[in-house]
Amino acid sequence: MSVKNLLVEAYKQTSYQLVGHGHRTIQMLTDALKDYDDLEESDMYGTGKIIEQFQAKLKECLGKEAAVFFPSGTMAQQIAMRIWCDKTGLKKVAYHPLCHLEIHEEEGLKKLHQIDSVLLANETRIIQLEDIENMEEEVSCILLELPQREIGGELPDYQTLEAISSYCRDKEIKLHLDGARLFEILPYYQKSAKEVCALFDSVYVSFYKGIGGIAGAILAGDEDFIQESIVWKRRHGGDLISLYPYIISADYYFTKRLHKMNQYYEEAKELAKLYNECEAIQTRPLEPVSNMFHVHVAIPKDQLELILITIYKETGIGLTRNMKATSENSCSFEVSIGDQFALVPKTEIKNLFQRLNMKLKEVTP
């Protein structure tokens, strides 16, 4: 068994975990189904009470003319880009180099839609207004991911967002929000979803990040845009005869967790502080702006894994199941706060970080 598997195995054996909502088991579905009568009618190709009510709820929440449920964000966002490109006749969009479309979708945007990308900012920082003003090529659409997940979940300040939105409107560039973690950033901005979405022409939100559903996404925008997206959803093979297993769970966990985003945010700040007090550790952002952050550790990955495995066994508390090497002598992992953090006794967390700090001091030159 590789060291990585040992970390996962050790994590699975822990009684408490500081991240996430818990293991992804089918209980996520059976819990969500408990409120429903067995005789409730299935949705059929985008029609029916279950899908229409949820779409109406999210349309209201996001303050857009229309909203449609998609099986995945990958599908929803490629389609949003395609519609905006077709509208202007220019098959080019701009986004961050670590955008989901650029690094996690096997070039679907290019291979299925023949849309080229212009990369804004770079892998070390988020997009600022200047990056857009200085863009040398014309694009149909700019996609902003809030927060920028792959660099730890950083956010521009709200004035920057407003300035970018206003600039794009002036220049007739469509602005799309990758809001996979939109609900998670509202406490930091102290804005409603509707206020943030008003800055964008189209918006995608996910139901299995902070919300913790099984899968699925909502795409929202004006009526024309959404009607077109429904045609593209069929073309992509996403207009399943029934999507209710995802919708029921999305709705259930949305209701259950939307009001907890502030708690997750406060807990993320608390946990990041504990990490930053340790030798050789720095979080990114230093102070989180959502429920997530990255932990960067200046020791080799294998060494940190062995330390964590020991700590998991000694304390019964898991910190992460994943880890990646960022260089020969450094590594990092992602933290997303969910329901589980609050379940762990504070004194045990304190004890854990004392142990971690001690072990890191032993191995740091």
Added chain:
Amino acid sequence: MSVKNLLVEAYKQTSYQLVGHGHRTIQMLTDALKDYDDLEESDMYGTGKIIEQFQAKLKECLGKEAAVFFPSGTMAQQIAMRIWCDKTGLKKVAYHPLCHLEIHEEEGLKKLHQIDSVLLANETRIIQLEDIENMEEEVSCILLELPQREIGGELPDYQTLEAISSYCRDKEIKLHLDGARLFEILPYYQKSAKEVCALFDSVYVSFYKGIGGIAGAILAGDEDFIQESIVWKRRHGGDLISLYPYIISADYYFTKRLHKMNQYYEEAKELAKLYNECEAIQTRPLEPVSNMFHVHVAIPKDQLELILITIYKETGIGLTRNMKATSENSCSFEVSIGDQFALVPKTEIKNLFQRLNMKLKEVTP
């Protein structure tokens, strides 16, 4: 309320229905979940016990090197076409004019994959070897849909299938099976799924037609083909973090109904005979070759709907909820036999068809 809605409403009020497996309610899902422990781990991006075991089972059943679960057949089949076209460098495939890809997918194949289609045979009959031999254009792949649903579920004889397969191999044309209803035709051919699939390079099967699951499909073929299809699945946005709600229900109803396909086939023949004994009615095929057929009635749609509504009310038995006008003076509807036919008392079916025949005689010139 329109006449069409009245038909649907009257159908919903019936105690028995001669078609299908029953109303699509969320009980389809809760029943399937009953055999599972709540702590069963979710599949994750194509990995995990639930998805891997089901893929292995279907790979065996279809006799192919590899199989992968897709959320929809639309996605699976476009991807199959794309892979075969990319292999030969020729973006053209051939299929029937009433093929799902041609009439139900909003031109996804052309708009997403830039693949052109050559239409074989015509809307009144199925594809024969001669249609392929006489094809004037070169294509990468030929898609055969067995049975050809939109003309009532007709089938070529098995020798024709073998001849087409052999011809395509000689000419190095890939042959793909749209087997949305593959299991439903095995009793007529008296062949195993493996035997039929051996004639094809790639195969798609569905789990919500005769099987009666919630949604989902399997694509099967050789190892290389399936590995490529997994990359395309991600590009299409079909590589959902978890697909288990569909897989669990597909597996449950597959196990429950696979052995009943012969029963459905025999019942379809029995029911078609009853229709054909009525004035102004002819089924297509005259004798079904699967669990499905179309009923063609030589009176106007509105008139037949009124007759059926009366009959549903008098007998408590529903025949169909859908109906389409085929001309000003004729209409048709589709019949697919499932679990429900066997639940209806035979004497009541006989009584129903006597009434139907009487009413049709009254209105037929």
